[in-house]
Amino acid sequence: xxxxxxxxYDAVIIGSGSVGCPAAxxxxxxxxxxxxxxxxxxxxxxxxxRAIGGIRATxxxxxxxxxxxxxIEIFSTWRETYGDDIEWYPGGYVxxxxxxxxxxxxxxxxxxxxxxxLDINWLDKADLLKIAPDLNQNDLIGGTYSPKDGNxxxxxxxxxxxxxxxxxxxxxxxxxxxxxxxxxxxxxxxxVTDKGVYSCDLVINAAGPWxxxxxxxxxxxxxxxxxxxxxxxxxxxxxxxxxxxxxxxPSSGSSNFYFYQHIxxxxxxxxxxxxxxxxxxxxxxxxxxxxxxxxxxxxxxxxKNLRVRRAWRGLYPMTPDGFPIVGxxxxxxxxxxxxxxxxxxFMLGPGLGELILRLVQDNLTxxxxxxxxxxxxxxxxxxQELLK
Ligand SMILES: Cc1cc2nc3c(=O)[nH]c(=O)nc-3n(C[C@H](O)[C@H](O)[C@H](O)COP(=O)(O)OP(=O)(O)OC[C@H]3O[C@@H](n4cnc5c(N)ncnc54)[C@H](O)[C@@H]3O)c2cc1C
Numbered sequence: 385x386x387x388x389x390x391x392x393y394d395a396v397i398i399g400s401g402s403v404g405c406p407a408a409x410x411x412x413x414x415x416x417x418x419x420x421x422x423x424x425x426x427x428x429x430x431x432x433x434r435a436i437g438g439i440r441a442t443x444x445x446x447x448x449x450x451x452x453x454x455x456i457e458i459f460s461t462w463r464e465t466y467g468d469d470i471e472w473y474p475g476g477y478v479x480x481x482x483x484x485x486x487x488x489x490x491x492x493x494x495x496x497x498x499x500x501x502l503d504i505n506w507l508d509k510a511d512l513l514k515i516a517p518d519l520n521q522n523d524l525i526g527g528t529y530s531p532k533d534g535n536x537x538x539x540x541x542x543x544x545x546x547x548x549x550x551x552x553x554x555x556x557x558x559x560x561x562x563x564x565x566x567x568x569x570x571x572x573x574x575x576v577t578d579k580g581v582y583s584c585d586l587v588i589n590a591a592g593p594w595x596x597x598x599x600x601x602x603x604x605x606x607x608x609x610x611x612x613x614x615x616x617x618x619x620x621x622x623x624x625x626x627x628x629x630x631x632x633x634p635s636s637g638s639s640n641f642y643f644y645q646h647i648x649x650x651x652x653x654x655x656x657x658x659x660x661x662x663x664x665x666x667x668x669x670x671x672x673x674x675x676x677x678x679x680x681x682x683x684x685x686x687x688k689n690l691r692v693r694r695a696w697r698g699l700y701p702m703t704p705d706g707f708p709i710v711g712x713x714x715x716x717x718x719x720x721x722x723x724x725x726x727x728x729x730f731m732l733g734p735g736l737g738e739l740i741l742r743l744v745q746d747n748l749t750x751x752x753x754x755x756x757x758x759x760x761x762x763x764x765x766x767x768q769e770l771l772k
Contacts, residue, residue, distance in 0.1 A: 390580040393419040393555075395744065398562050398575070398598050399590035400424075401432040402538065402729040403722050405545035406737025407590060412552035414741055419582055420554060421575065423561040428542035431592045434666075434698025435730040436615050436652045438628050438644065440477045440533035442497050442504050445707065447755035448728060449500045454735035459536050468544040473647040474534040476627040478516055480527040480683065486632055487525045494528050504530040516627060518686045535628065535644055538730045545737070562591075565601040571717035572602070586718045586744060593664065593699040595709075595723035602716050606709065607765060608724040611702040612661040613654060614672040616695035620649030624686070631683055634658060637671070641679050643687075651690055653680060656727075666697045700727045705767045708732060710739065710759040720744070721761050 395411055397404045400422040411418040424430065439459055441452040459472050481487040490506065497504045508526040513519060515529055550556065557579075564576035565587055574583045589606070591598040599606030628644035643653035655676040673695060681688045703709060703724035713719040722740055725732055742748050748756070757763065 387576065387581045389574070389583050391419075391582055393417050393582055393584045395419070395586040395588060396421060396575045396582055396584045397588045397590050399592055399594075400427040400542075400546065400556060400558075401430055401590065401592050402428070402435065402542065402733040403592070403725060403736055404588075404590035405542045405549065406733045407588060407722060407740045408554040408556075409545045409549040409552070410737040410741040411744065412549045412554035414745065416744065418549070418554040419584070420549075420556045421560050421562055421577060421582075422556070422558050425558050427546045427556070428539055431698050431701065431725075431729060432542050433539045434615065434696055435538040436644075436654050437471075437535040437538055437646065437730065438477075438642065439535055439731040440530060440628070442477060442502050442528075442530040442533060443728075444493055444496060445758055446500050447707065447758035448732065449497070449502060450751060450755055451735035451739065452728070452731050453502075454738060455731055455733065456532060456534070458734035459541070460534070462541075462544060466544065466548060468540070468547070470540045470544050471537040471647045472534060473536070474532065475644060476515070476529060476531040477533040477630060478512065478527050478529050478627040479630045479632060480512070480519065481525045482523045482631075483633065484525070489632070490528050502530065503532045504528055516625065516629060518624060518684050519629070520683055520685055529627065533628070535646065541730070541733075562598065562601070565719075567602055567716055570715065572719050586720060588720045588722055588740065590722045592723065592725070592729070593701045595701055595721070599721070599723075602713065602719055604713055604716070604719075606721065606723060606761070607704055608701045608709065609662055610664050610699040612663060612665055612697055613656065613700055613727070614668060614676075614695060614697045615652065615654040616673060616676070616692050618651040618690040618692050621651075621690065623649065625651070625684075629683065631679065635679060637675050638679070641676055643680055650693070651687065655679070660702070664699065666699065668695045668697050672697075701729065702726050704765040705763075707767070708736075708759050709761050710736065710743075711756060711761050712743070714762065
Protein backbone atom coordinates (compact mmCIF):
# COMPACT_ATOMS: atom_id res chain seq x y z
CA UNK A 385 0.00 0.00 0.00
CA UNK A 386 1.92 3.02 -1.30
CA UNK A 387 -0.90 5.54 -1.28
CA UNK A 388 -0.90 8.27 1.36
CA UNK A 389 -3.47 8.19 4.19
CA UNK A 390 -5.67 11.16 3.32
CA UNK A 391 -7.69 11.53 6.49
CA UNK A 392 -9.32 9.73 9.41
CA TYR A 393 -13.08 9.23 9.68
CA ASP A 394 -15.26 7.65 12.33
CA ALA A 395 -17.29 6.02 9.58
CA VAL A 396 -16.83 5.39 5.86
CA ILE A 397 -20.00 4.55 3.93
CA ILE A 398 -19.49 2.78 0.60
CA GLY A 399 -22.32 3.90 -1.68
CA SER A 400 -24.36 7.10 -1.93
CA GLY A 401 -27.64 5.49 -2.95
CA SER A 402 -31.02 4.92 -1.33
CA VAL A 403 -29.33 3.58 1.82
CA GLY A 404 -26.01 5.47 1.94
CA CYS A 405 -27.54 8.96 1.80
CA PRO A 406 -29.99 8.63 4.71
CA ALA A 407 -27.33 6.73 6.69
CA ALA A 408 -24.86 9.60 6.15
CA UNK A 409 -27.50 12.15 7.18
CA UNK A 410 -28.21 10.33 10.44
CA UNK A 411 -24.56 9.74 11.33
CA UNK A 412 -23.61 13.35 10.56
CA UNK A 413 -26.56 14.62 12.60
CA UNK A 414 -25.11 12.81 15.59
CA UNK A 415 -21.68 14.32 15.15
CA UNK A 416 -20.07 11.19 13.69
CA UNK A 417 -17.31 12.15 11.27
CA UNK A 418 -18.55 10.51 8.08
CA UNK A 419 -17.18 10.01 4.59
CA UNK A 420 -19.35 8.62 1.78
CA UNK A 421 -17.51 7.21 -1.22
CA UNK A 422 -19.20 6.49 -4.54
CA UNK A 423 -17.74 5.36 -7.85
CA UNK A 424 -20.31 7.46 -9.76
CA UNK A 425 -20.28 11.19 -10.37
CA UNK A 426 -23.15 12.16 -8.05
CA UNK A 427 -25.64 10.74 -5.55
CA UNK A 428 -28.22 8.12 -6.39
CA UNK A 429 -27.00 7.28 -9.88
CA UNK A 430 -27.48 3.51 -9.68
CA UNK A 431 -30.51 1.66 -8.32
CA UNK A 432 -31.77 4.72 -6.45
CA UNK A 433 -32.64 6.84 -9.47
CA ARG A 434 -34.11 3.83 -11.31
CA ALA A 435 -36.71 3.15 -8.59
CA ILE A 436 -40.21 4.25 -9.51
CA GLY A 437 -40.80 5.87 -6.12
CA GLY A 438 -43.32 3.56 -4.48
CA ILE A 439 -43.40 3.68 -0.67
CA ARG A 440 -45.43 1.28 1.44
CA ALA A 441 -45.33 -0.09 4.96
CA THR A 442 -47.62 -2.94 3.97
CA UNK A 443 -45.16 -5.84 3.77
CA UNK A 444 -45.50 -9.45 4.91
CA UNK A 445 -42.92 -9.29 7.73
CA UNK A 446 -42.50 -7.10 10.81
CA UNK A 447 -38.99 -5.88 9.92
CA UNK A 448 -39.74 -4.19 6.61
CA UNK A 449 -43.14 -3.04 7.87
CA UNK A 450 -41.62 -1.32 10.88
CA UNK A 451 -38.76 0.30 8.97
CA UNK A 452 -41.12 1.54 6.27
CA UNK A 453 -43.65 2.88 8.78
CA UNK A 454 -40.86 5.09 10.05
CA UNK A 455 -39.80 5.93 6.48
CA ILE A 456 -43.34 7.11 5.70
CA GLU A 457 -43.25 9.41 8.73
CA ILE A 458 -39.96 10.86 7.47
CA PHE A 459 -40.96 11.19 3.80
CA SER A 460 -44.37 12.66 4.60
CA THR A 461 -43.02 15.32 6.97
CA TRP A 462 -39.75 16.04 5.15
CA ARG A 463 -40.96 19.20 3.46
CA GLU A 464 -42.30 20.82 6.64
CA THR A 465 -39.27 19.70 8.67
CA TYR A 466 -36.41 20.38 6.26
CA GLY A 467 -37.98 22.53 3.53
CA ASP A 468 -37.24 20.40 0.43
CA ASP A 469 -39.98 19.22 -1.90
CA ILE A 470 -39.42 15.50 -2.49
CA GLU A 471 -42.77 15.11 -4.31
CA TRP A 472 -44.36 13.02 -1.55
CA TYR A 473 -47.92 11.99 -2.47
CA PRO A 474 -50.03 9.90 -0.08
CA GLY A 475 -52.05 8.07 -2.73
CA GLY A 476 -52.10 4.69 -0.96
CA TYR A 477 -51.62 1.21 -2.45
CA VAL A 478 -54.22 -1.11 -3.96
CA UNK A 479 -53.50 -4.82 -4.56
CA UNK A 480 -56.20 -6.09 -6.91
CA UNK A 481 -57.80 -9.56 -6.96
CA UNK A 482 -59.34 -10.85 -10.16
CA UNK A 483 -59.16 -14.53 -9.15
CA UNK A 484 -60.02 -16.45 -6.00
CA UNK A 485 -56.39 -17.40 -5.35
CA UNK A 486 -55.26 -13.76 -5.12
CA UNK A 487 -58.34 -12.96 -3.03
CA UNK A 488 -57.34 -15.70 -0.57
CA UNK A 489 -53.66 -14.66 -0.50
CA UNK A 490 -54.46 -10.99 0.01
CA UNK A 491 -57.09 -11.59 2.67
CA UNK A 492 -54.72 -13.81 4.65
CA UNK A 493 -51.94 -11.29 4.28
CA UNK A 494 -54.21 -8.47 5.44
CA UNK A 495 -54.77 -10.30 8.72
CA UNK A 496 -50.99 -10.56 9.26
CA UNK A 497 -50.45 -6.93 8.26
CA UNK A 498 -53.14 -5.76 10.67
CA UNK A 499 -51.36 -7.67 13.44
CA UNK A 500 -48.30 -5.46 12.72
CA UNK A 501 -50.53 -2.41 13.28
CA LEU A 502 -50.72 -1.49 9.59
CA ASP A 503 -53.60 0.50 8.15
CA ILE A 504 -54.86 -1.89 5.46
CA ASN A 505 -58.27 -3.33 4.65
CA TRP A 506 -59.84 -5.73 2.21
CA LEU A 507 -62.43 -3.91 0.06
CA ASP A 508 -65.04 -5.62 -2.03
CA LYS A 509 -65.51 -4.66 -5.68
CA ALA A 510 -67.92 -1.77 -5.12
CA ASP A 511 -65.79 -0.14 -2.43
CA LEU A 512 -62.56 -0.70 -4.36
CA LEU A 513 -64.03 1.03 -7.40
CA LYS A 514 -64.64 4.11 -5.27
CA ILE A 515 -60.87 4.27 -4.69
CA ALA A 516 -59.82 3.36 -8.26
CA PRO A 517 -62.85 3.89 -10.53
CA ASP A 518 -60.99 3.10 -13.75
CA LEU A 519 -60.13 -0.50 -12.82
CA ASN A 520 -61.47 -3.07 -15.26
CA GLN A 521 -64.68 -4.29 -13.59
CA ASN A 522 -64.88 -7.64 -15.42
CA ASP A 523 -64.03 -10.43 -12.96
CA LEU A 524 -62.87 -7.92 -10.36
CA ILE A 525 -63.47 -9.44 -6.92
CA GLY A 526 -61.95 -6.74 -4.72
CA GLY A 527 -58.57 -5.85 -3.30
CA THR A 528 -56.62 -4.45 -0.41
CA TYR A 529 -56.29 -0.73 0.20
CA SER A 530 -53.67 0.89 2.43
CA PRO A 531 -54.35 4.65 2.40
CA LYS A 532 -51.21 5.74 4.28
CA ASP A 533 -48.78 4.39 1.69
CA GLY A 534 -47.65 6.67 -1.14
CA ASN A 535 -44.82 7.72 -3.39
CA UNK A 536 -42.07 10.29 -3.80
CA UNK A 537 -39.15 11.11 -6.06
CA UNK A 538 -36.08 8.91 -5.40
CA UNK A 539 -33.65 11.44 -6.87
CA UNK A 540 -35.10 14.43 -5.02
CA UNK A 541 -35.12 12.42 -1.80
CA UNK A 542 -31.49 11.25 -2.21
CA UNK A 543 -30.44 14.83 -2.93
CA UNK A 544 -32.34 16.11 0.10
CA UNK A 545 -30.53 13.63 2.38
CA UNK A 546 -27.24 14.47 0.66
CA UNK A 547 -27.64 18.25 1.01
CA UNK A 548 -28.52 18.02 4.69
CA UNK A 549 -25.83 15.44 5.40
CA UNK A 550 -23.24 17.80 3.89
CA UNK A 551 -24.56 20.77 5.84
CA UNK A 552 -24.13 18.65 8.97
CA UNK A 553 -20.50 17.91 8.09
CA UNK A 554 -20.58 14.62 6.13
CA UNK A 555 -18.13 14.49 3.23
CA UNK A 556 -18.91 12.87 -0.11
CA UNK A 557 -16.27 11.73 -2.57
CA UNK A 558 -17.51 10.89 -6.05
CA UNK A 559 -15.77 9.13 -8.95
CA UNK A 560 -13.82 7.11 -6.41
CA UNK A 561 -13.88 3.34 -6.46
CA UNK A 562 -13.34 1.35 -3.26
CA UNK A 563 -10.75 -1.30 -4.06
CA UNK A 564 -9.62 -2.62 -0.70
CA UNK A 565 -10.56 -2.65 2.98
CA UNK A 566 -7.70 -3.03 5.44
CA UNK A 567 -8.40 -5.21 8.46
CA UNK A 568 -5.90 -5.22 11.32
CA UNK A 569 -6.13 -7.68 14.22
CA UNK A 570 -9.74 -8.49 13.32
CA UNK A 571 -11.01 -4.92 12.96
CA UNK A 572 -11.36 -2.59 10.01
CA UNK A 573 -8.75 0.12 9.93
CA UNK A 574 -8.84 1.74 6.48
CA UNK A 575 -10.59 1.95 3.12
CA VAL A 576 -8.45 2.09 -0.01
CA THR A 577 -9.80 3.64 -3.20
CA ASP A 578 -8.25 4.34 -6.60
CA LYS A 579 -7.44 7.83 -5.25
CA GLY A 580 -6.22 7.29 -1.71
CA VAL A 581 -6.50 5.68 1.70
CA TYR A 582 -8.88 6.71 4.48
CA SER A 583 -8.31 5.36 7.95
CA CYS A 584 -11.53 4.71 9.85
CA ASP A 585 -13.18 2.89 12.75
CA LEU A 586 -16.27 1.73 10.89
CA VAL A 587 -17.06 0.70 7.32
CA ILE A 588 -20.67 0.50 6.14
CA ASN A 589 -21.28 -1.59 3.05
CA ALA A 590 -24.18 0.24 1.32
CA ALA A 591 -23.02 -0.75 -2.15
CA GLY A 592 -26.42 -1.99 -3.40
CA PRO A 593 -26.00 -4.31 -6.41
CA TRP A 594 -22.23 -4.42 -5.74
CA UNK A 595 -22.63 -5.57 -2.12
CA UNK A 596 -21.11 -8.97 -2.87
CA UNK A 597 -17.94 -7.40 -4.34
CA UNK A 598 -17.61 -5.03 -1.41
CA UNK A 599 -18.20 -7.96 0.96
CA UNK A 600 -15.45 -9.94 -0.69
CA UNK A 601 -13.00 -7.12 0.21
CA UNK A 602 -13.16 -8.44 3.77
CA UNK A 603 -13.50 -12.07 2.73
CA UNK A 604 -17.25 -12.20 3.39
CA UNK A 605 -19.67 -14.00 1.11
CA UNK A 606 -22.63 -11.61 0.98
CA UNK A 607 -25.56 -13.28 -0.84
CA UNK A 608 -26.70 -10.28 -2.90
CA UNK A 609 -27.09 -10.58 -6.66
CA UNK A 610 -28.16 -7.96 -9.20
CA UNK A 611 -31.55 -8.71 -10.74
CA UNK A 612 -32.54 -6.64 -13.75
CA UNK A 613 -35.92 -4.85 -13.81
CA UNK A 614 -37.42 -2.43 -16.31
CA UNK A 615 -39.67 0.57 -15.83
CA UNK A 616 -41.19 3.36 -17.93
CA UNK A 617 -42.99 6.68 -17.71
CA UNK A 618 -45.77 8.21 -19.79
CA UNK A 619 -46.59 11.77 -20.77
CA UNK A 620 -48.21 13.80 -17.94
CA UNK A 621 -52.02 13.96 -17.82
CA UNK A 622 -54.64 15.39 -15.45
CA UNK A 623 -55.01 13.37 -12.27
CA UNK A 624 -57.27 10.33 -12.64
CA UNK A 625 -55.58 7.79 -10.37
CA UNK A 626 -54.64 8.07 -6.71
CA UNK A 627 -53.19 4.76 -5.47
CA UNK A 628 -50.39 2.54 -6.73
CA UNK A 629 -52.10 -0.42 -8.42
CA UNK A 630 -50.40 -3.78 -7.94
CA UNK A 631 -51.44 -6.97 -9.72
CA UNK A 632 -49.72 -10.07 -8.31
CA UNK A 633 -51.17 -12.53 -10.86
CA PRO A 634 -48.31 -14.33 -12.56
CA SER A 635 -48.38 -14.33 -16.35
CA SER A 636 -46.08 -15.51 -19.11
CA GLY A 637 -42.78 -13.64 -18.70
CA SER A 638 -43.74 -11.74 -15.55
CA SER A 639 -44.80 -12.45 -11.99
CA ASN A 640 -46.47 -9.13 -11.16
CA PHE A 641 -46.63 -5.51 -12.24
CA TYR A 642 -47.49 -2.15 -10.69
CA PHE A 643 -48.18 1.42 -11.71
CA TYR A 644 -49.25 4.76 -10.28
CA GLN A 645 -49.74 8.35 -11.32
CA HIS A 646 -46.98 10.57 -10.01
CA ILE A 647 -47.77 13.94 -8.43
CA UNK A 648 -46.56 15.59 -11.67
CA UNK A 649 -49.12 13.68 -13.77
CA UNK A 650 -47.09 10.92 -15.45
CA UNK A 651 -47.97 7.25 -15.02
CA UNK A 652 -44.90 5.28 -13.93
CA UNK A 653 -44.82 1.52 -14.18
CA UNK A 654 -42.71 -1.53 -13.67
CA UNK A 655 -42.90 -5.30 -14.12
CA UNK A 656 -41.23 -8.18 -12.29
CA UNK A 657 -39.73 -10.50 -14.90
CA UNK A 658 -40.16 -14.24 -14.49
CA UNK A 659 -37.77 -15.95 -14.46
CA UNK A 660 -35.38 -13.40 -12.92
CA UNK A 661 -32.87 -11.73 -15.23
CA UNK A 662 -29.61 -11.89 -13.31
CA UNK A 663 -26.65 -9.65 -14.09
CA UNK A 664 -25.62 -6.03 -14.47
CA UNK A 665 -27.17 -5.33 -17.89
CA UNK A 666 -29.10 -2.04 -17.76
CA UNK A 667 -29.91 -1.73 -21.47
CA UNK A 668 -33.65 -1.63 -22.12
CA UNK A 669 -35.20 -4.58 -23.94
CA UNK A 670 -37.81 -4.58 -26.69
CA UNK A 671 -39.89 -7.18 -24.86
CA UNK A 672 -40.71 -5.09 -21.77
CA UNK A 673 -43.11 -2.48 -23.19
CA UNK A 674 -45.33 -4.86 -25.20
CA UNK A 675 -45.53 -7.21 -22.20
CA UNK A 676 -46.30 -4.64 -19.52
CA UNK A 677 -48.60 -2.39 -21.57
CA UNK A 678 -50.83 -5.34 -22.47
CA UNK A 679 -51.18 -6.27 -18.81
CA UNK A 680 -51.78 -2.68 -17.72
CA UNK A 681 -54.48 -1.99 -20.32
CA UNK A 682 -56.23 -5.21 -19.28
CA UNK A 683 -56.41 -3.99 -15.69
CA UNK A 684 -57.15 -0.35 -16.54
CA UNK A 685 -58.46 0.03 -20.12
CA UNK A 686 -58.30 3.81 -19.93
CA UNK A 687 -54.49 3.66 -20.01
CA LYS A 688 -54.56 2.71 -23.69
CA ASN A 689 -54.65 6.40 -24.61
CA LEU A 690 -51.41 7.25 -22.86
CA ARG A 691 -48.13 7.69 -24.70
CA VAL A 692 -44.95 6.31 -23.16
CA ARG A 693 -42.13 8.82 -23.05
CA ARG A 694 -39.19 6.82 -21.75
CA ALA A 695 -38.21 3.37 -20.51
CA TRP A 696 -35.20 2.38 -18.42
CA ARG A 697 -33.71 -0.58 -16.67
CA GLY A 698 -32.08 -0.96 -13.29
CA LEU A 699 -30.97 -3.49 -10.74
CA TYR A 700 -32.67 -4.93 -7.67
CA PRO A 701 -29.96 -5.97 -5.17
CA MET A 702 -31.61 -9.35 -4.47
CA THR A 703 -31.15 -11.70 -1.53
CA PRO A 704 -32.19 -15.37 -1.66
CA ASP A 705 -35.23 -14.80 0.58
CA GLY A 706 -36.22 -11.29 -0.51
CA PHE A 707 -35.33 -9.63 2.81
CA PRO A 708 -32.55 -7.07 3.36
CA ILE A 709 -29.28 -7.84 5.13
CA VAL A 710 -28.56 -5.48 8.01
CA GLY A 711 -26.07 -6.13 10.78
CA UNK A 712 -22.43 -6.39 11.78
CA UNK A 713 -20.02 -9.00 10.49
CA UNK A 714 -19.31 -11.46 13.32
CA UNK A 715 -15.61 -11.84 12.75
CA UNK A 716 -14.59 -8.36 11.58
CA UNK A 717 -15.10 -5.61 14.09
CA UNK A 718 -16.41 -2.40 12.57
CA UNK A 719 -17.84 -3.87 9.35
CA UNK A 720 -21.57 -3.16 9.04
CA UNK A 721 -23.80 -4.45 6.23
CA UNK A 722 -26.84 -2.49 4.97
CA UNK A 723 -27.44 -4.28 1.69
CA UNK A 724 -29.80 -6.56 -0.23
CA UNK A 725 -32.70 -4.09 -0.36
CA UNK A 726 -34.32 -6.02 -3.24
CA UNK A 727 -37.20 -3.99 -4.72
CA UNK A 728 -37.72 -1.81 -1.65
CA UNK A 729 -34.53 0.08 -0.91
CA PHE A 730 -35.96 3.49 -1.59
CA MET A 731 -38.86 3.02 0.81
CA LEU A 732 -36.62 1.36 3.44
CA GLY A 733 -33.85 3.98 3.27
CA PRO A 734 -35.00 6.65 5.75
CA GLY A 735 -36.10 4.19 8.46
CA LEU A 736 -32.97 2.15 7.90
CA GLY A 737 -30.76 5.25 8.16
CA GLU A 738 -31.99 5.73 11.72
CA LEU A 739 -31.55 2.04 12.55
CA ILE A 740 -27.96 2.21 11.25
CA LEU A 741 -27.28 5.10 13.61
CA ARG A 742 -28.68 3.13 16.57
CA LEU A 743 -26.51 0.15 15.58
CA VAL A 744 -23.44 2.41 15.40
CA GLN A 745 -24.21 4.01 18.75
CA ASP A 746 -25.16 0.65 20.32
CA ASN A 747 -28.45 2.23 21.25
CA LEU A 748 -30.99 -0.30 19.97
CA THR A 749 -34.63 -0.13 20.97
CA UNK A 750 -36.66 -3.17 21.98
CA UNK A 751 -38.36 -3.26 18.58
CA UNK A 752 -34.96 -3.02 16.82
CA UNK A 753 -33.95 -6.15 18.71
CA UNK A 754 -37.14 -7.85 17.58
CA UNK A 755 -36.66 -7.09 13.88
CA UNK A 756 -32.88 -7.47 13.51
CA UNK A 757 -32.99 -11.31 13.49
CA UNK A 758 -35.15 -11.10 10.31
CA UNK A 759 -32.36 -9.03 8.70
CA UNK A 760 -29.37 -10.88 10.10
CA UNK A 761 -26.45 -11.59 7.74
CA UNK A 762 -26.29 -15.00 9.43
CA UNK A 763 -29.90 -16.14 9.03
CA UNK A 764 -30.74 -19.28 7.05
CA UNK A 765 -32.17 -17.39 4.01
CA UNK A 766 -34.74 -20.19 3.83
CA UNK A 767 -38.00 -18.17 3.99
CA GLN A 768 -39.66 -16.31 1.14
CA GLU A 769 -40.99 -12.76 1.13
CA LEU A 770 -44.60 -12.90 -0.13
CA LEU A 771 -44.72 -9.38 -1.57
CA LYS A 772 -41.36 -8.93 -3.30
C1 LIG B 1 -37.04 -0.51 -12.12
C2 LIG B 1 -36.93 -0.43 -10.62
C3 LIG B 1 -38.00 0.03 -9.87
C4 LIG B 1 -37.90 0.10 -8.48
N1 LIG B 1 -38.95 0.63 -7.77
C5 LIG B 1 -38.84 0.78 -6.43
C6 LIG B 1 -39.88 1.39 -5.68
O1 LIG B 1 -40.90 1.76 -6.23
N2 LIG B 1 -39.70 1.54 -4.34
C7 LIG B 1 -38.57 1.12 -3.70
O2 LIG B 1 -38.47 1.28 -2.49
N3 LIG B 1 -37.55 0.56 -4.40
C8 LIG B 1 -37.67 0.37 -5.73
N4 LIG B 1 -36.65 -0.20 -6.43
C9 LIG B 1 -35.52 -0.79 -5.70
C10 LIG B 1 -34.53 0.27 -5.26
O3 LIG B 1 -34.12 1.01 -6.39
C11 LIG B 1 -33.31 -0.40 -4.61
O4 LIG B 1 -33.71 -1.34 -3.65
C12 LIG B 1 -32.46 0.65 -3.89
O5 LIG B 1 -32.19 1.74 -4.73
C13 LIG B 1 -31.16 0.02 -3.40
O6 LIG B 1 -30.47 1.01 -2.68
P1 LIG B 1 -28.94 0.85 -2.32
O7 LIG B 1 -28.53 2.08 -1.61
O8 LIG B 1 -28.75 -0.47 -1.69
O9 LIG B 1 -28.22 0.76 -3.76
P2 LIG B 1 -27.88 1.98 -4.77
O10 LIG B 1 -28.93 3.03 -4.72
O11 LIG B 1 -27.55 1.36 -6.09
O12 LIG B 1 -26.55 2.57 -4.14
C14 LIG B 1 -25.35 1.82 -4.12
C15 LIG B 1 -24.21 2.76 -4.49
O13 LIG B 1 -22.98 2.10 -4.20
C16 LIG B 1 -22.03 2.55 -5.14
N5 LIG B 1 -20.93 1.58 -5.17
C17 LIG B 1 -21.02 0.25 -5.34
N6 LIG B 1 -19.80 -0.33 -5.27
C18 LIG B 1 -18.91 0.67 -5.04
C19 LIG B 1 -17.49 0.72 -4.88
N7 LIG B 1 -16.72 -0.39 -4.93
N8 LIG B 1 -16.91 1.91 -4.69
C20 LIG B 1 -17.65 3.05 -4.65
N9 LIG B 1 -18.99 3.06 -4.80
C21 LIG B 1 -19.62 1.89 -4.98
C22 LIG B 1 -22.82 2.60 -6.44
O14 LIG B 1 -22.20 3.45 -7.41
C23 LIG B 1 -24.18 3.11 -5.96
O15 LIG B 1 -24.33 4.51 -6.13
C24 LIG B 1 -36.71 -0.28 -7.83
C25 LIG B 1 -35.61 -0.71 -8.59
C26 LIG B 1 -35.71 -0.79 -9.97
C27 LIG B 1 -34.54 -1.24 -10.77
